[in-house]
Amino acid sequence: MSINWISTIEALAIVTLVTIITRALPFIFFGGKKKLPDTVSYLGTVLPAAIMIILVVFCLRNTILTAYPYGLPELLSVAAVIVVHWLRKNVFLSIAAGTGLYMVLIRTLFLVGS
Amino acid sequence: MKSFIFAFKQAIPVLFPYLFIGIAFGVLMDEAGYTAGWSFISGLFIYAGSMQIVMVSLLTAGASLSTIALMTFFVNARHIFYGLAFIDRFRKMGRKYPYMVVTLTDEVYSIFCNMQYPEDVDARQSDFYLTLILHLVWILSCVAGALFGQLIPYDLTGIEFSATAFFITVCMNQWKSMNTHGPAIIGLISAVVFYFILGPSQFILPALTLSVLVLIMVKSRLTDAQKKPPVQECKQVSIDGVEEITYEY
Numbered sequence: 001m002s003i004n005w006i007s008t009i010e011a012l013a014i015v016t017l018v019t020i021i022t023r024a025l026p027f028i029f030f031g032g033k034k035k036l037p038d039t040v041s042y043l044g045t046v047l048p049a050a051i052m053i054i055l056v057v058f059c060l061r062n063t064i065l066t067a068y069p070y071g072l073p074e075l076l077s078v079a080a081v082i083v084v085h086w087l088r089k090n091v092f093l094s095i096a097a098g099t100g101l102y103m104v105l106i107r108t109l110f111l112v113g114s
Numbered sequence: 115m116k117s118f119i120f121a122f123k124q125a126i127p128v129l130f131p132y133l134f135i136g137i138a139f140g141v142l143m144d145e146a147g148y149t150a151g152w153s154f155i156s157g158l159f160i161y162a163g164s165m166q167i168v169m170v171s172l173l174t175a176g177a178s179l180s181t182i183a184l185m186t187f188f189v190n191a192r193h194i195f196y197g198l199a200f201i202d203r204f205r206k207m208g209r210k211y212p213y214m215v216v217t218l219t220d221e222v223y224s225i226f227c228n229m230q231y232p233e234d235v236d237a238r239q240s241d242f243y244l245t246l247i248l249h250l251v252w253i254l255s256c257v258a259g260a261l262f263g264q265l266i267p268y269d270l271t272g273i274e275f276s277a278t279a280f281f282i283t284v285c286m287n288q289w290k291s292m293n294t295h296g297p298a299i300i301g302l303i304s305a306v307v308f309y310f311i312l313g314p315s316q317f318i319l320p321a322l323t324l325s326v327l328v329l330i331m332v333k334s335r336l337t338d339a340q341k342k343p344p345v346q347e348c349k350q351v352s353i354d355g356v357e358e359i360t361y362e363y
Contacts, residue, residue: 003147008173011182012152015169016159018186019193020216026197027215031205042333043326044199048227049292050301050325051195052285054318055220057305058192059278061314074275081279082286091127091283098279099130103272 069110077102120235121243125251128221131277132248133255134270135163140259142170150260157256161217161249165189166256188319195322196223203241210242217245221277224284228291296336300328 030040060078063071081098088094140153156166168189172182196218197204203226204214222245231237289298304324308317329336 003152007176008148008152010179011169011173011177012156012159014179014182015156015162015165015186018183019160019162019165019190022187022190022193023197023218024215025194027201027204030198030201036201039330039333040198040201042337043329044201046294046297046329046336047195047326048199048223049285049288049295049297050304050329051192051322052224052227052281052288053298053301054305054321054325055192055224056278056281056285057302057309057321058318059281061309061317074278077275078278078282081282085283085286091280091287094283095127095130095276095279098282099273099276102275106272 073102073105073110076105116234117236117239118243120232121240122247124225124229124240124244125247127280127283128225128248128277129251130273131221131280132163132251133258134273134276135167136252136255137259137263137266138274139163139166139170140256140261141263142167142259143256144260144263146170146174148173148260150257153256153260154253157253161252162190162219163252191319192220192322193218195326199223200226207238207242210238214241214245217249219248221280222248224281228284228287294336296332297325297329300332301325304328 030036036044060071060074063074065071077098080101081094084097085091085094136157139156140150143153143156144150156169160166160169165186168185169182172185177185197215200214200218204211207214225244226241229237229241231240285298289295292298301321304321305317308321308324311317312320
């Protein structure tokens with residue numbers, strides 16, 4: 001396939017620009033102020049906890065719930081991460097345990113015919 | 115040097131997700147006929163995992179620039195909410211301020227939310243090192259995927275779960291360090307409700323917006339909860355919470 005240089009560069013530039021805008025918006029709005037509005041600094045302390053859990057759902061969004069295996073590999077692996085992290089409080093270990101279990105489960109117990 | 119080592123240690127948990135998603139992107143670009151140079155430029159300038167992967171299909175479909183702009187906005191709009199927690203923290207960083215702003219990915223954001231600096235570490239330095247290390251790792255993964263992705267002999271399907279696992283651990287650490295669990299519960303309910311109403315590809319923006327609105331509505335109650343003297347057995351937790359807040363600014 002031949003690449004159209006100009007249109008590719010244009011596309012990349014647009015993606016870059018819009019991505020930068022989404023990341024910069026809060027700073028553009030509130031970064032210039034000497035003191036942050038009360039509500040903004042309040043949101044800064046409480047919003048992360050809400051966002052993180054939404055991100056977890058976001059990561060799991062493509063899980064199939066209505067057909068076999070009904071999201072079981074994901075559910076079990078999430079549970080594994082929680083238990084291991086609760087017991088050992090080691091981020092790396094929790095990630096390795098959960099991901100390892102997930103990779104094993106989708107290849108063995110919950111193998112969906114390919 | 116201490117700051118650098120500390121920053122590197124903080125980066126370790128997300129190396130896996132970064133490597134995997136970056137390599138996946140590089141492979142897709144390569145398959146679509148784009149040489150490694152394009153993957154390099156994308157990793158360097160765009161630096162947004164899921165968006166870069168969406169971009170490959172937009173490129174191969176020959177989507178119009180306005181479509182691309184709109185898609186990018188919707189895929190990345192969640193980032194609008196990230197900066198709110200770091201306005202004071204970043205604008206104290208002088209020349210590095212713009213760089214910190216444009217490199218605030220999901221993963222960097224979640225690490226920053228949980229940083230506990232030891233006393234002998236320069237907080238601003240390590241924030242910068244962390245950002246730089248992860249950016250470089252990302253660029254490297256994108257290029258590696260384009261160059262060698264086809265050669266990987268193993269089937270790595272499922273390794274993308276490492277990103278989910280990482281965010282779960284961040285949630286749990288936050289849960290422990292916060293005095294009030296209201297925000298997390300509000301986030302979870304909004305996400306689940308909109309997931310079932312709108313489906314997997316459209317729920318995140320409404321969920322974030324609703325969380326912000328509800329959090330603003332319950333502001334006085336939550337601020338009271340944070341100020342309230344902790345019950346005896348929760349003492350340890352509350353100390354963590356106080357530390358968290360001081361470090362954030």
